[in-house]
Each structure stands twice: as C-alpha cells, then as structure tokens.
Amino acid sequence: MGTPELISPRSPRVAAAKRLTRRNFRGKERQFIAEGPQAVREAVEHRRDGRATLIELFATVEAAERYADIVEAAHTAGARVHLAPDEVLAEVSQTVTPQGIVGVCHFLDSPFEEILAAKPRLVAVLAHVRDPGNAGTVLRCADAAGADAVVLTDASVDLYNPKSVRASVGSIFHLPVAVGVPVEQAVSGLKAAGVRILAADGAGDDDLDAELDAGTMGGPSAWVFGNEAWGLPAETRALADAVVRVPIHGRAESLNLATAAAVCLYASARAQRASGGCRSVTSN
Numbered sequence: 001m002g003t004p005e006l007i008s009p010r011s012p013r014v015a016a017a018k019r020l021t022r023r024n025f026r027g028k029e030r031q032f033i034a035e036g037p038q039a040v041r042e043a044v045e046h047r048r049d050g051r052a053t054l055i056e057l058f059a060t061v062e063a064a065e066r067y068a069d070i071v072e073a074a075h076t077a078g079a080r081v082h083l084a085p086d087e088v089l090a091e092v093s094q095t096v097t098p099q100g101i102v103g104v105c106h107f108l109d110s111p112f113e114e115i116l117a118a119k120p121r122l123v124a125v126l127a128h129v130r131d132p133g134n135a136g137t138v139l140r141c142a143d144a145a146g147a148d149a150v151v152l153t154d155a156s157v158d159l160y161n162p163k164s165v166r167a168s169v170g171s172i173f174h175l176p177v178a179v180g181v182p183v184e185q186a187v188s189g190l191k192a193a194g195v196r197i198l199a200a201d202g203a204g205d206d207d208l209d210a211e212l213d214a215g216t217m218g219g220p221s222a223w224v225f226g227n228e229a230w231g232l233p234a235e236t237r238a239l240a241d242a243v244v245r246v247p248i249h250g251r252a253e254s255l256n257l258a259t260a261a262a263v264c265l266y267a268s269a270r271a272q273r274a275s276g277g278c279r280s281v282t283s284n
Contacts, residue, residue, distance in 0.1 A: 007058070007082040009091065014084075017058065017092040017104055023158050030107040031055065032160035034172075035093055037067050040103040042170035044073045048108050052077045053173070056104040058084040058092060063100030070101065079103075094162040109159060110176040112151065112186070116193045118176070120148035122268055123190060123222035124261065127183045127236055129156045130227055136167025137258035138225060143171035145265035150175065151222075153183045187224070187239045195220040199240035200264050201231050202254055206244045208267055217271035223264045228257040 007014060019025040020033050034043045034054075046053040057074040061083055064071050075081050082088075089098040115123075124142040129135050135157045142150050152159055159179050165172055178186075187197050198211075200223055211217050224240060226232035237243050246255055246263050255263070 005083065006061075007084050007088060009085065009087050013056070013080075013082065014058075014088050014091060017056065017102070020104065021092070021094060021162060023161070026158070026160050032105055032107065032165065033092060033094070033162055034103040034105050034165055035095060035101075035162065036099045036166065037070060037101055038170045039165060039168075039172075040067075040074075040101050041070050042173040043103045043105050044070060044077055044079070046108065046173040048106070051106065052079065053105050053108055054079045054103050055106060056080045056082070058082050058088060058102045060084055060086060060089060060100040067101055074103070095166070107160065108173065108177075109179045110149070112178040112181045112189060115149045115151070115176050115178050116189050118148065119193065119220075120190075120195065120222075121220040121272060122147040122265065123149050123151060123195065124265060125151045125153065125183070125186050125190075125222055125224045126156045127153045127186075127224050127232065128227045129225060129257070131257075132157045132161035132163035133167045134228060134257045135159070135161075136164040136169075136172070138261045139164070139168045139177065140171040141258060141262040141265055143168075143174045145262070145269045147175060147265060147269075150177045151181050151186050152177065152179045153186060154180045155183065183224075183236055184239065190222045193220075195222045196242075197222050197224060197240045198264070199224045199232055199237050199243045200246070200260055201226070201237060201243050202245050203231070204243035204245035206242045208244050208246050208264065211242070211244060212267060212271060215271075217268050218274065219272075221268050223261070223268065225257060225261050
C-alpha cells in the first residue's frame with residue numbers, strides 16, 4: 001500500500017468521526033467507533049452480508065508502525081486509511097490515554113427474528129442494564145462462554161456506546177447481538193423457540209448449585225440480567241421459568257453484574273456440554 005497522507009484535525013472526515021461519539025449521530029449514520037488494536041483488528045476481519053464492517057481507520061504514525069499488519073489489512077479490505085496526529089485521536093477517542101488507532105465501523109446488530117431462527121442454545125438477555133461498561137463486559141463473558149447470541153432490550157444501554165465497545169474487547173464482532181427488543185418480546189420469542197428463561201437475581205428462590213445438581217440446565221437456556229443497582233423488576237422476574245440466585249458461600253454482600261453473568265453463563269455452558277446436555281463435548 002502507498003503511504004497514507006497525514007489528515008488535518010480540521011478535516012471533514014475527522015469531524016464526521018468525532019460526531020459518532022454521540023448516540024443520535026451514531027443512530028443516524030448507523031456507524032460507530034472501535035478503539036484500540038484488538039477491537040480494530042476484529043473489525044478488519046468482520047464482514048456482514050458480504051460487506052466489510054470497517055469503513056475508515058485513523059492511526060498515529062507510531063501506531064501505524066507498531067500495528068502495520070492491521071493497517072495493511074484495513075487497506076486491503078477497502079477501508080480508508082488516515083495517518084493522524086495525536087490531537088485527531090484525542091478528538092475521536094473516548095479514553096484518557098488513546099492507543100493511537102481508531103476505526104469507524106458499520107452497525108452490526110442482528111434482527112431478533114434471525115437469532116431465533118438459528119435455534120440458539122445459550123443466550124444472554126440484558127434487561128434494564130444501563131451501565132455501558134457492564135453491558136460490554138457481559139457481552140465479552142457471553143462470547144467466552146460460547147453463547148449463541150446476546151439480546152439488549154429497549155430499556156438497556158446503547159450497544160455502540162464507546163465504553164460498551166471497549167469493554168467488549170472485540171467480542172462485539174464475534175456473536176449475533178439484537179438491540180432494542182422489548183423484554184416481553186424477547187422472553188416470549190425465546191420461549192416459543194424452546195429456550196428456558198432463567199432470571200438472575202440475588203433474591204431468587206432457586207439456587208444455581210441446586211439447579212446444576214438437579215440436572216435442569218442441560219437444555220437451551222437464556223439468562224436475563226438486570227440493573228446492577230436494583231436488579232430485575234418484579235414484572236420481568238415474573239416472565240421467567242425460574243428466578244435463580246448465585247450462592248454466596250463467603251461473607252461478600254453480593255457479586256457485581258459481570259461476575260454474576262460469567263458464573264451463570266459458564267454454569268449453563270458446562271451443563272450443556274456434559275453427558276446428556278444439548279451440546280456435544282467436542283462442539284465449539
């Protein structure tokens with residue numbers, strides 16, 4: 001590839017990228033910002049319906065040299081590549097210490113109906129999750145546990161909030177995510193698809209260890225996670241087949257949302273991969 005030209009901080013391209021730090025502009029353009037080498041590398045490799053996800057890349061001279069493989073791959077994928085001074089990265093980045101490389105990406109959420117049609121076996125539903133860091137971390141946990149999809153309800157944070165994208169550490173590009181689904185629609189659709197609904201709540205009547213011992217978690221399941229501060233509202237808990245608490249064996253008052261989500265999702269993943277579960281032991 002030829003050497004990209006150094007872009008001016010006053011360039012319309014920089015102004016357009018900077019606007020994507022605001023939710024209304026992200027929604028209008030259906031584009032978002034991915035920061036850091038891990039997220040940008042995943043964006044370069046991601047395609048949806050035959051279209052490359054990465055549109056544009058901004059990198060400082062130092063970062064372009066350090067991550068030359070990413071810059072070359074972005075150019076090969078057809079993205080516009082710009083060398084950018086530090087002040088440009090400061091404009092479009094939402095971190096205190098930018099890593100020198102930022103990508104502009106197409107939205108990549110999936111229709112909820114498409115997720116149901118794929119017959120999911122493990123799903124994380126984020127209902128009333130307002131903190132973007134929590135949302136991104138739960139997405140990362142779901143990806144690590146081998147979940148088939150994540151659903152963000154209409155009462156949850158914006159998937160494309162820069163903090164959510166950063167907290168997912170690239171997992172936003174790994175599995176289907178539906179956004180803006182009313183919680184009632186999410187639950188009824190998953191139930192109709194044969195998925196058992198488990199609401200995670202510290203005050204739940206059912207104990208996670210007891211569920212595992214009873215052998216009830218080997219089938220398709222969806223975990224519903226709520227707001228870390230106040231949990232799930234009663235009307236959401238009422239929609240579930242079971243309201244399950246993670247047992248606290250020590251003296252901790254509670255677990256934070258992302259930790260509880262990791263425990264619950266891995267419990268389901270292990271049960272599903274065990275003998276008699278809905279996944280084979282050798283499946284990925």
